[in-house]
Amino acid sequence: MENAGAQAAKVLDARQSRRDRVWRFFRTWPVLPLAILTVLISCALFAPLIAPHDPLVGDLRAPTMQPAWYPEGSSKYLIGTDTLGRDILSRVIFGARISLIVAAVVLGLGAVGGSLFGLVAGYYGGQVDEVLMRFVDFTLAVPFILIALVVVIVLGQSLTVIIVLLAVFGWGGFARQVRAETLSLRTRDYVALAKVAGAGTAQILYRHILPGVVNTLIVVATLRVGTLILTESILSFLGVGVPPPTPSWGSMVSDGRDYLDTAWWISFAPGLAIFLTVLGFNFLGDWMRDRFDPRLRQLV
Amino acid sequence: MATTAFVFALSRATGDPRLLFLDQYSTQEQWDAWGKQMGLDRPLLAQYATWVMDAVRGDFGQSLSQRTNSLSVIAARVPATLQLALGAFTFAMLVGLPLGVLSAVKRGSMVDYLGRAVALFGQALPPFWLGIMLILIFAVKLGWLPTSRHGGVEHFILPSITLGWLAASGILRLVRSSMLEVLDSEYVKLARAKGVGRLSIVWKHAFRNAILAPLTYASLLLASLITGAVVTETVFAWPGLGRLAVQSVYANDFPVITGVVLLFTVVYVGMNFLVDVAYAYFDPRIRY
Numbered sequence: 344m345e346n347a348g349a350q351a352a353k354v355l356d357a358r359q360s361r362r363d364r365v366w367r368f369f370r371t372w373p374v375l376p377l378a379i380l381t382v383l384i385s386c387a388l389f390a391p392l393i394a395p396h397d398p399l400v401g402d403l404r405a406p407t408m409q410p411a412w413y414p415e416g417s418s419k420y421l422i423g424t425d426t427l428g429r430d431i432l433s434r435v436i437f438g439a440r441i442s443l444i445v446a447a448v449v450l451g452l453g454a455v456g457g458s459l460f461g462l463v464a465g466y467y468g469g470q471v472d473e474v475l476m477r478f479v480d481f482t483l484a485v486p487f488i489l490i491a492l493v494v495v496i497v498l499g500q501s502l503t504v505i506i507v508l509l510a511v512f513g514w515g516g517f518a519r520q521v522r523a524e525t526l527s528l529r530t531r532d533y534v535a536l537a538k539v540a541g542a543g544t545a546q547i548l549y550r551h552i553l554p555g556v557v558n559t560l561i562v563v564a565t566l567r568v569g570t571l572i573l574t575e576s577i578l579s580f581l582g583v584g585v586p587p588p589t590p591s592w593g594s595m596v597s598d599g600r601d602y603l604d605t606a607w608w609i610s611f612a613p614g615l616a617i618f619l620t621v622l623g624f625n626f627l628g629d630w631m632r633d634r635f636d637p638r639l640r641q642l643v
Numbered sequence: 644m645a646t647t648a649f650v651f652a653l654s655r656a657t658g659d660p661r662l663l664f665l666d667q668y669s670t671q672e673q674w675d676a677w678g679k680q681m682g683l684d685r686p687l688l689a690q691y692a693t694w695v696m697d698a699v700r701g702d703f704g705q706s707l708s709q710r711t712n713s714l715s716v717i718a719a720r721v722p723a724t725l726q727l728a729l730g731a732f733t734f735a736m737l738v739g740l741p742l743g744v745l746s747a748v749k750r751g752s753m754v755d756y757l758g759r760a761v762a763l764f765g766q767a768l769p770p771f772w773l774g775i776m777l778i779l780i781f782a783v784k785l786g787w788l789p790t791s792r793h794g795g796v797e798h799f800i801l802p803s804i805t806l807g808w809l810a811a812s813g814i815l816r817l818v819r820s821s822m823l824e825v826l827d828s829e830y831v832k833l834a835r836a837k838g839v840g841r842l843s844i845v846w847k848h849a850f851r852n853a854i855l856a857p858l859t860y861a862s863l864l865l866a867s868l869i870t871g872a873v874v875t876e877t878v879f880a881w882p883g884l885g886r887l888a889v890q891s892v893y894a895n896d897f898p899v900i901t902g903v904v905l906l907f908t909v910v911y912v913g914m915n916f917l918v919d920v921a922y923a924y925f926d927p928r929i930r931y
Contacts, residue, residue, distance in 0.1 A: 486911060488869075488870045489888055489903065489904045489907060492892045492900075493892060496893075569766065569767060573769055576769050576771075577770070577870075580769075580771045581877060582893075583892075593769070596771060597771070603778060604783045607783075610772070610776075610779075611779075614772030615772075617772065618769060618772065621766070621769075622763065622767040625763070
């Protein structure tokens with residue numbers, strides 16, 4: 344009896360510890376976000392290979408097809424078609440491209456521009472700092488969506504306009520963080536030594552201060568991806584994003600708005616895609632912040 | 644100031660506003676007469692000066708699509724937006740404050756997980772999709788609430804949730820982290836040691852101090868309400884400023900759109916100022 348009991352306890356223990364290990368693995372590594380992002384990035388890269396249909400050309404004989412699990416659905420169109428008979432799954436897969444391109448380019452521009460501004464403002468301080476940061480305040484203090492509406496009507500709808508707009512109003516966060524970081528780094532001894540050794544300002548900024556702010560930069564960038572993708576989708580939803588027929592998640596949700604009572608699936612899938620993508624990036628950003636730059640917790 | 648110049652530049656960059664009214668059959672005289680009437684024959688800088696002076700007096704010119712004073716067009720939409728903002732704010736407070744406090748007090752409990760879920764969803768849900776899905780579930784499928792438009796109390800529920808969720812998640816996160824910090828402080832420990840009741844510690848000692856940090860968030864909250872108003876009003880066909888802005892952009896109605904953008908900007912800057920003042924009032928350590 345005793346023996347059996349001890350054995351049972353051992354088995355339970357083993358199970359317990361295996362569960363603990365699995366749990367700990369999930370807690371230490373951002374498994375879920377990485378999984379989401381892997382799917383997303385492969386969709387964007389290999390869209391033509393993965394997508395079962397052409398995202399732009401619809402089958403007009405099959406408009407608003409129900410998803411495959413409905414009685415009238417067809418396994419040809421897994422999650423149904425839109426009003427023009429275009430396969431929604433293919434459009435969602437291709438839509439990943441727009442979101443990622445916009446996010447990547449805007450972040451690139453924002454990180455470069457923002458760190459340049461932040462480095463200069465933080466390093467020189469005084470009036471330079473004052474003027475530059477006022478400018479940053481301005482870009483952060485305007486009602487962005489409204490300005491974007493106006494600008495797009497003036498300049499016309501295009502991918503470039505969206506990217507430039509998001510970049511122009513999106514680098515302020517980088518500038519602020521980099522400036523704060525630079526303010527503390529510039530008083531370090533090694534910076535003073537570099538100056539004594541005859542290093543020029545550009546060299547000090549690039550060689551000695553920039554490496555110190557890179558961590559912050561990466562964390563801020565990851566935390567911003569979600570917001571960027573959301574903002575792009577809002578613009579697309581309002582009809583001022585990437586022009587049709589290019590599949591963009593925001594405009595796809597808008598396409599299905601008028602058919603909610605008859606064809607809910609048109610709006611559902613692209614919205615879910617936005618949600619999961621943003622969730623994934625936010626999780627990853629939180630994880631990177633806690634891991635690489637815990638001080639940011641208070642700031643961002 | 645910079646904003647006004649920016650908005651004015653944009654408003655002139657769209658092309659000659661006369662193009663909207665006159666077609667190819669109108670004569671050169673008509674063209675010039677309209678130009679004179681609208682002050683388009685004068686130098687740009689003078690036009691800008693007049694425009695700013697008029698804007699200060701609340702005169703943004705005739706609405707191009709409705710042929711009435713833009714200010715009255717805008718003013719007619721203000722109440723609906725304010726009501727919606729109030730609804731969203733109420734929702735955000737009702738959800739964000741208690742959940743934030745409770746999830747800090749009962750860390751690791753079900754309430755805490757619920758709070759985290761609300762916060763995560765709030766930051767990742769696209770507001771327009773949230774609105775559409777709420778309509779789908781509660782209006783189309785269940786038929787409990789109206790799908791859109793302005794009306795009685797039942798018309799407020801879905802738009803308020805849509806607009807208020809992001810704000811709720813922000814409040815929740817801030818209240819939670821600042822409550823955690825305060826609950827860990829010396830004076831709360833002292834109060835515990837003195838034998839002060841649990842409720843009194845949480846609400847009197849901790850909450851009052853913890854509410855300071857989220858106060859600075861109020862300006863960000865307003866920003867999210869403004870951006871959200873444009874989207875939410877579009878989704879729910881709400882007769883407010885956000886929808887007016889979208890409509891007048893499509894109609895190329897510049898006097899109205901400039902008015903709305905300026906109004907939002909002024910409110911925004913004003914709120915920022917008020918937040919600073921309120922902060923100094925609540926926290927006597929800050930003196931300007």
